[in-house]
Amino acid sequence: MTASFDIIRAAYAELIVSDLAASRHFYVDILGLVVTHEDDDAIYLRAFEEYLHHSLVLRRGPQPALAALAYRVRSQAEVTKAATHFESLGCPVEHRASGATRGIGEAVRVIDPLGFPIEFFYDAEHVERYTRRYDLQGTGAISRLDHFNILTPDVPAAQAHYESLGFKVSEDIQDDAGTVYASWLYRKATVHDIALTGGDGPRLHHIAFATHERNQIVNICDTLGAHRRSDHIERGPGRHGVSNAFYLYLRDPDGHRIEIYTHDYYTGDPDNPTLTWDVHDNQRRDWWGNPVVPSWYSEASTVLDLDGRPKPLVERVEAQEAAVTIGADGFSYTREGEAMPEYKLGNQV
Ligand SMILES: O=C1C=CC(S(=O)(=O)O)=CC1(O)O
Ligand SMILES: [Fe+2]
Numbered sequence: 001m002t003a004s005f006d007i008i009r010a011a012y013a014e015l016i017v018s019d020l021a022a023s024r025h026f027y028v029d030i031l032g033l034v035v036t037h038e039d040d041d042a043i044y045l046r047a048f049e050e051y052l053h054h055s056l057v058l059r060r061g062p063q064p065a066l067a068a069l070a071y072r073v074r075s076q077a078e079v080t081k082a083a084t085h086f087e088s089l090g091c092p093v094e095h096r097a098s099g100a101t102r103g104i105g106e107a108v109r110v111i112d113p114l115g116f117p118i119e120f121f122y123d124a125e126h127v128e129r130y131t132r133r134y135d136l137q138g139t140g141a142i143s144r145l146d147h148f149n150i151l152t153p154d155v156p157a158a159q160a161h162y163e164s165l166g167f168k169v170s171e172d173i174q175d176d177a178g179t180v181y182a183s184w185l186y187r188k189a190t191v192h193d194i195a196l197t198g199g200d201g202p203r204l205h206h207i208a209f210a211t212h213e214r215n216q217i218v219n220i221c222d223t224l225g226a227h228r229r230s231d232h233i234e235r236g237p238g239r240h241g242v243s244n245a246f247y248l249y250l251r252d253p254d255g256h257r258i259e260i261y262t263h264d265y266y267t268g269d270p271d272n273p274t275l276t277w278d279v280h281d282n283q284r285r286d287w288w289g290n291p292v293v294p295s296w297y298s299e300a301s302t303v304l305d306l307d308g309r310p311k312p313l314v315e316r317v318e319a320q321e322a323a324v325t326i327g328a329d330g331f332s333y334t335r336e337g338e339a340m341p342e343y344k345l346g347n348q349v
Contacts, residue, residue, distance in 0.1 A: 003165045005081035007120070010148050010193040011072035012054055013207045014101070015256050016061035016304070022253040023058045030227055031209075031220065031250075031258075032138040036127055037102055044102060047142045047209055051129040053103025055145035056207070064254035065302040065310060066204040068109060069148050070119035071193070076106065082120040083108040094306050098123065113161050114152050115202035115311050116303055139219035146210040146261055147192045151199035151300050153316035155180040158196045167194065170267050171242045171275040173284055173321070181279050181321040184242060189268030191243040198321060200313045203300035206249065206257035214246040217260050221248065235296050239287040242277060249296065256301050279324050297322035 017023040024043055027033045033045040036054050044054035052072075059067060073079055087093050092111040096119075100107065105123025112118045130136060152158040159169065162185045170191045172183035184192035197205050211217055217237050224230050234257065235249040245264040251257055277284040285292050297320070302310045 003082070003085045005078040005085060005120070006074040007071045007078075007165055007167075007187050007193075008074055009072055009188040010069070010145060011052070011121070012056060012070045012145065013148065013204075014057040014059060014067040014070070015207075015252075015254075015301075016063065016065045016067055017058045017252070017254050017256070018060075018062065018064055019253060020058060020060045026229075026232065026252050027056070027058065030223060030229060030232075031142060031260075032140045033142060033209075034130060034136075042102070046127070047144045048130040048133065048137055049143040050145070051126050053125040053127055055209075057101065061308075063302065063310065064256060065304045066117065066256075067304050067308075068117045068119045069150075069204075069207075070104075070107075070121060071187075072124075073120050073122050076122045079106060079108055079120055079122055083110075086110040086112065089113060092306055103127075109306060111305055114150070114158050115314070116150060117306060139216065139223055140260075141211055141213075141216045142209045142260065143212055144210050146190065146208045147195060148207055149195040149197055149205040149259070151197050151201040151203040151205050153198065153201055153314045154318075155183055155196050155198045159183050159185065162194055162196070168267075168272065169274045170272065171277065173242065173277045173279050175279045175319075175324065179279075179318050181319075181324070182242075186267050189266055191245070191264040191267060198316055198318060199297070199300070200315050201300075202303045202311050203313065204256070204303055205300050206259045208259035208261045211260060211262045214262060217246055217248045217262060220260055224250075235293050238290055241281070241284040241287045242275075244287070254301075255299065257296075257299075279321060292322075294322060 036044045036046050042059040045056040046054050083093055094109045096107045098105045103125040104121050107119050107121035109119040167185035170184050170186055173181040181198045184195045186192045224232055232250045234251050237248045240247050243264045245261045248260045282289050
């Protein structure tokens with residue numbers, strides 16, 4: 001059943017972290033996110049272009065996990081429609097009073113059909129937008145939250161759920177038997193607000209923030225080096241095939257994966273075409289053919305239910321992408337008009 005409420009975009013994530021001070025050092029001192037509010041239990045962070053209270057909540061807890069992914073809807077009336085929709089699906093639904101999350105008005109938090117804790121909100125406190133605060137932005141200058149990436153065992157089923165919420169597919173990865181390994185869907189006019197990565201789930205793969213320029217991503221790498229924290233870098237910097245974005249993947253002190261991302265493309269016209277990649281194309285995940293580190297496929301964050309309990313995992317039945325491309329990515333390539341060769345290193349021709 002197609003939902004009748006209007007989701008605007010991916011808006012904030014709430015992560016449980018085991019050491020608030022260590023997380024503050026990573027997200028504030030190194031990445032440069034702005035502290036809107038902090039107390040003994042939580043830190044509320046935003047990026048420089050954002051005027052809502054936060055786009056990331058770090059909440060202290062015993063077990064690193066995802067507590068919620070939140071989408072902003074177009075009006076407060078849409079929040080009520082969202083609650084009605086997920087109640088009609090038989091999903092657990094929690095009505096949250098204004099202020100249940102500091103800076104957020106009345107909201108609804110559900111466990112969606114994929115097993116993820118998802119919040120829908122509209123009313124939120126406005127705070128200073130640091131767009132022109134070049135005196136504060138530092139070298140990373142992270143501008144806004146861009147997307148969520150989740151691990152889910154059945155990508156077509158997950159895709160159908162998000163399409164029922166009005167999302168459209170921009171790109172996906174398939175094989176010639178039609179197995180779907182991953183897909184990217186959007187509400188805002190960029191490549192995605194949500195990426196569905198085939199794997200045991202529900203787990204959070206990453207949340208991504210955008211910068212305006214590629215050099216700001218390189219500056220973040222240089223800053224990590226200066227802090228002698230280069231071990232936070234998991235993958236990249238590089239250029240994605242899917243999305244065309246320049247990217248960097250980091251792991252925070254608890255292992256939560258954060259992507260820094262820039263330079264994808266506009267998808268706002270109604271006839272925006274879907275681009276399908278062959279799973280054997282070693283340039284799909286890195287346009288330069290660099291291999292994907294195995295941890296990028298295998299490691300991810302636990303998600304919690306509405307009572308704060310870790311969600312049990314459902315194993316993926318279809319082939320795992322990492323296995324199809326022989327461990328790390330890049331051990332195969334496709335080239336127009338040529339037969340599939342034996343597997344080769346990603347940068348071998
Ligand atoms: O945001 C993304 C865009 C592209 C890719 S991929 O590795 O190029 O498939 C991964 C990603 O989902 O993190
Ligand atoms: Fe991403």
